[in-house]
Amino acid sequence: MYTRMILDSDLPAEKKYKAAEGICDNLYNDACDKIVKKVYNGILDDMLDYYYNGIIDDEIKKSYTSELSEISSKEYSQWSDTSSEVYSLYSDTSSDVYSLYSDLSAKLYNDDFTGAEKVYNRFLKKLAKEKGINTEDSIKDPKFDTTLREVKNADEFEDVVYDHVSECVLSLEKEWETLSEENNTIEKYLSNDKAIKNFHKHIEESVHQLFVMICEYGVTYAEFIMNSDSTVSEKRDAFENFKDCIYDDACSIIKDDVYDGLLKTIKKYYYDGIIKEAKDSLQYSEWIDAHSDTYKWWLDARSSVYSDWLDTRGDIYNFYLAIRGDLFSKDIDEAKDELDSFKKKVERMK
Numbered sequence: 465m466y467t468r469m470i471l472d473s474d475l476p477a478e479k480k481y482k483a484a485e486g487i488c489d490n491l492y493n494d495a496c497d498k499i500v501k502k503v504y505n506g507i508l509d510d511m512l513d514y515y516y517n518g519i520i521d522d523e524i525k526k527s528y529t530s531e532l533s534e535i536s537s538k539e540y541s542q543w544s545d546t547s548s549e550v551y552s553l554y555s556d557t558s559s560d561v562y563s564l565y566s567d568l569s570a571k572l573y574n575d576d577f578t579g580a581e582k583v584y585n586r587f588l589k590k591l592a593k594e595k596g597i598n599t600e601d602s603i604k605d606p607k608f609d610t611t612l613r614e615v616k617n618a619d620e621f622e623d624v625v626y627d628h629v630s631e632c633v634l635s636l637e638k639e640w641e642t643l644s645e646e647n648n649t650i651e652k653y654l655s656n657d658k659a660i661k662n663f664h665k666h667i668e669e670s671v672h673q674l675f676v677m678i679c680e681y682g683v684t685y686a687e688f689i690m691n692s693d694s695t696v697s698e699k700r701d702a703f704e705n706f707k708d709c710i711y712d713d714a715c716s717i718i719k720d721d722v723y724d725g726l727l728k729t730i731k732k733y734y735y736d737g738i739i740k741e742a743k744d745s746l747q748y749s750e751w752i753d754a755h756s757d758t759y760k761w762w763l764d765a766r767s768s769v770y771s772d773w774l775d776t777r778g779d780i781y782n783f784y785l786a787i788r789g790d791l792f793s794k795d796i797d798e799a800k801d802e803l804d805s806f807k808k809k810v811e812r813m814k
Contacts, residue, residue: 593725632674679809700791735758
């Protein structure tokens with residue numbers, strides 16, 4: 465709402481840029497920090513002192529029993545789980561808010577109001593996903609197909625790339641829905657754990673394919689810019705849109721929807737859910753194997769996805785910086801060499 469008011473105002477560009485600081489001051493610093501102070505360091509600490517360190521601990525000191533010990537462990541466990549969830553939500557939200565402020569300020573500083581609108585719309589899409597609103601309702605039967613789609617001109621890239629990556633991720637989410645429905649009890653999990661293990665590996669491999677696809681789109685986008693009739697200065701400016709589309713938007717979908725989305729959902733469903741709840745119904749050796757295995761599969765997939773995300777964004781950003789530097793120096797030949805080098809790097813990714 466605050467961002468919309470800034471963009472719709474009649475303020476000159478300089479004052480809009482200044483007004484954007486309110487996002488950082490009022491939302492990132494004040495509002496987000498208040499949640500940490502009042503809930504994470506406030507209510508939750510009070511609950512820990514009142515129950516775990518208070519009522520329960522006092523009873524244990526009076527007369528220790530195994531039943532009290534179990535109550536104490538469960539109380540600490542549920543407090544720890546809640547604390548972790550609250551902090552994770554705070555961390556994710558504050559990061560999103562700061563990214564909105566930073567990206568919006570950069571666009572307003574350069575009088576790029578079209579870019580500012582894109583930053584705002586990107587944030588709205590992310591917010592819709594957080595609310596559980598499916599922004600891809602029109603995709604009835606999503607397919608995981610990384611074959612590049614036709615793009616007729618540079619202006620189409622943002623929508624084509626965003627929609628393509630989103631559809632592929634949505635297809636992974638649909639696969640997960642089917643897998644989780646078919647293996648929704650500890651008995652089904654134990655009899656079909658190989659399929660669950662393979663799905664984690666499938667996520668790793670699919671994400672790598674998606675990053676290759678994103679980089680291939682990056683090559684095509686860069687070629688559109690370099691082969692255009694624009695001036696050298698206009699080509700350089702066009703690479704800001706390249707950065708928004710390839711580096712920011714496309715890569716962020718995988719970070720938000722797979723790393724922070726799908727993988728968290730899987731962990732919560734099995735490791736923190738079905739398996740954790742089955743501790744008392746299984747032999748300990750069987751339970752600890754399932755507990756360890758599912759955590760390892762999740763951690764391996766999470767590490768792989770994050771590593772791919774980090775490496776790919778680094779490659780894209782370095783290419784963006786290098787080619788803009790060459791264009792700033794009006795060295796077209798060197799800029800073309802940078803593009804050729806990036807193409808070779810993408811081929812090695814395959």
